[in-house]
Amino acid sequence: MSFFILIILFAALGILLGYAAIRFKVEGDPLVDKIDALLPQTQCGQCNFPGCRPYAQAIADGEADINQCPPGGEAGIAALADLLGVEPKPLNEDNGVEKATLVAVIDENTCIGCKLCIQACPVDAILGAPKHMHTVIEAECTGCELCIPPCPVECITMEPVTKTLALWEWEKPDTSQAKAKS
């Protein structure tokens, strides 16, 4: 008797689960969008993918690990780990190290107007025309450094972003406990 009750109970639960799977199904692949929203959009390729979106796709497909992005840094890995419900891990140092954002600056005395850097920039942040002066639009530069290798006269350097009062940050207070004097 109890055997039949159990069978009916399991059948009912199974139907309920099946209905939920169909009724609450989510279309599309929002996971890739969510992952891409957490990536810094530097489009540098240090993760060995041609841009941030392909890397996001690879993570979603399980083909890439979450610790490949140096510009995203530890905070980025932590955010990805939180989203995907996995353990965060240290940044893969083979791809590069996490450093403060730098922007590219073209030395106008040396620039020959060859357009090679303009073609290389993934966000079109370099202004210029053939045989005319090239310049980097500081506000749009993501610091990806893809313009540096193509330049035949090596006139591009990476400089720290100019600090403004509007974006000044307080320092984080020290939270360490009083250590024993050794």
Next chain:
Amino acid sequence: MQFLTSNAPFIAPQNSVQKMMLWVLIALMPGIITMVWQFGYGVLANIIICVSTALIAETIMLRLRGRALGPALSDLSAVVTAVLLALALPTLAPWWIPFIGTFIAIVIAKHLYGGLGYNPFNPAMVAFAILMVSFPKSMTVWVLPHSLLPTGISFSDIVAIVLDQQPKQTLIDAITAATPLDEMKTQLGLNQTVEEIRASSIFASLSGRGWQWVSIAFLLGGLILLFKRIISWHIPVGLLAGLFTISFAFYLLEPSVTPSPLFHLLSGGAMLGAFFIATDPVTAATTPKGRFIYGVLIGLLTYIIRTWGGYPEGIAFAVILINMAVPLIDYYTPPRTYGHK
């Protein structure tokens, strides 16, 4: 002229952990004095052993963790844990009971979880629970109040018992008995009525002989803490209200076989728990609404364990169990911010 800079506020802090802990110790004095008056010097032995073990254990752990000794030892938090445990333990327990208990409280329940501020469970109660479960016989042997003893116990007798020097069993049998709570529970289980049980000499007008004064003394100490704003009213009122309500409800249902709410409030660790143990800030809920709920839950659970559980006193286990619920309680009771609905 140039100046160094630092950050506001520049006013000296008004409070310190040390000040709070000192007031807790001061507030415990009425209760300790009453215990000595009613039950003899045994409780002082417990306190001495517990406090010294606590300081030694704390020093060892701080050294092992590479922390500075000065600030951590002088904040007196280990001392308070030790004294609370000492008061919860039986007054003539052999020395190794408070010793092991304090060790467990400081090393395992406090430091292994991260030290002050990081332990999820009340250290004194964890130690009490472990001792209760591991050494049930030693933990249920309580001294009778002075008024019931045929002759006084001499100081050398106390020392002998505490040092576990195999004293005469007859002496121990003569001076110890089950606590009133324990007696009530056992006899109710044997189908006695409350009235019959209360006839025994270990009971007095309010609750247990001797114990009722100790509870009232702890209540007084608790009111001192409330007045000095060291603790807020939410947890004690919640705990006592919860305990009162559930015991009153069952008392109304079957008065002959249910002890009165007053008996419950003034027995065992109810007062000590309400004002000193459950109010341990590190392990209690933090929001005002949350604290009240926390207190009520402990009160309810204490009654349940006392009446239907396996142990005569439920405060310790109730506190530990509700400690587990604290993150959930805090999450669902945030205060209403100014300007928000």
Next chain:
Amino acid sequence: MKLWSFHGGLPSLAEHKNESVNLPIETAPIPKTLIYPLGQHIGNAAKPLVQVGDKVLRGQKIAAAQGVVSAPIHAASSGTVSKIADHLIPHPSGFSAPSITIKTDGLDAETDYTPHADFQQLTAPQLVDIVREAGIVGLGGAAFPTAIKLNTQSKAVDIDTLILNGAECEPYISCDDRLLKERTSRIIEGIEILLHMLGAKRAILAVEDNSPDTFSSIQEAINSNNNLAINATQIPTIYPTGGEKQLIQTLTGKEVPSGKIPTDIGIVSINVGTVYAIQQAVIEGKPLTSRIITVTGEGVNKPHNLEVRIGTPISALIDVCHGYTKQAERLVMGGPMMGFALSSDSIPVVKATNCILVASQHEVVTEKQAMPCIRCGLCASACPVSLSPQQLYWFSRSDQLDKAAQLNLSDCIECGCCDVVCPSHIPLVQHFRYAKSALKVQNHEKQLSNIARERFEAREERLARDKAERAERSRKKKAALKNKPAKEEIDAAVSRSKTKKNSIDNEG
């Protein structure tokens, strides 16, 4: 008058008012240089109207407001513009920013003023214009352009109550108190101007109950003025009762909804110093060029309440106070709860400066050893905004900034109550300041990365489009070649060149 109370606060905060509350206002001498940082108010920095070498008069506009949320700056004395360059500014960052420096000539020649003794004849928009042109900003410390606050014509809710904030709740500061004692009639006149401007039904001037003499002076002045709409009341001395939101709650029982301003619930709250400046601007036509400042603390030999020309370097004020004592440890602009420490006394006084506290070592605590949080909840009981500082601390400390934002971190007024009551001496307000600025930068970076993503996708699209067009063109060409057989093309080309050759031969 019925009063409500706000949650938390520090009723037993030592007031330290006796050091300066009985010192009458003295006029500080005109300094040799006046320095004007262009961004000394909330909103856009002002733009210089003068150049190096220009001669200026007192009251002359030297920098114009940029946009709506901005304010003009006026010279406080006559002289010559000597520099327009970066100068150390009074800001916790220790940054320098563009500032106009004027070398005074000692003549103190004034520009022409347009007084309006009969302000009742002016309309509200005209009065708002006067306030705007006078460069008046909130002198309680916030420096918000007052004209915007007073421009209530287009608001949905009518202004019902005008609150005058005389509750100087920070310790040490007594400049507003002296102003109320000594220039009471002008402040009452200022209140009347504001009532006329806003169309409010009533005005409440609030002072703390620790200065009964001031309250008597105010009541006398109000009674002789005979305007029934103006009331004065004493409120309990609990820090931070002078905070705008807390004052509104105390006087009206209403809460300003989060993210909204008091105007949205029909209330306008103005500091009494600002009221005085408004009176001067309307009645006498004088723009904002000076203010009352308390210089106090054990680090100066003789504390003073001074009427100071805005732009005066702090060192000049210290000289008036007979110099530093040996114990001077910190130079704080503002009070000890919410002020900030300055690195140098060459920094000028700006419109928002209400106090210079030169503190000795035992007046301030410069370093605290933080112990672990014991979750006691005293911070939450002290918070006037009913936040949970403890939770905000845990989230700020572990950089979970989004969770901190969810717990209403942005509602924190940084009053410091939680900090002072914490038994573990944790620098709570520092954590919250850090978290707020980190969130601001994080949001900014998020915006930047969104733009970068758009540019990247636009570029990809453009490259793909170019590629597609090229492919299309070559495909068309190939298709065209396929349709006509090659031989026909060649024959046609040969006959074309033959014809050309013939015509050239014929002509030759």
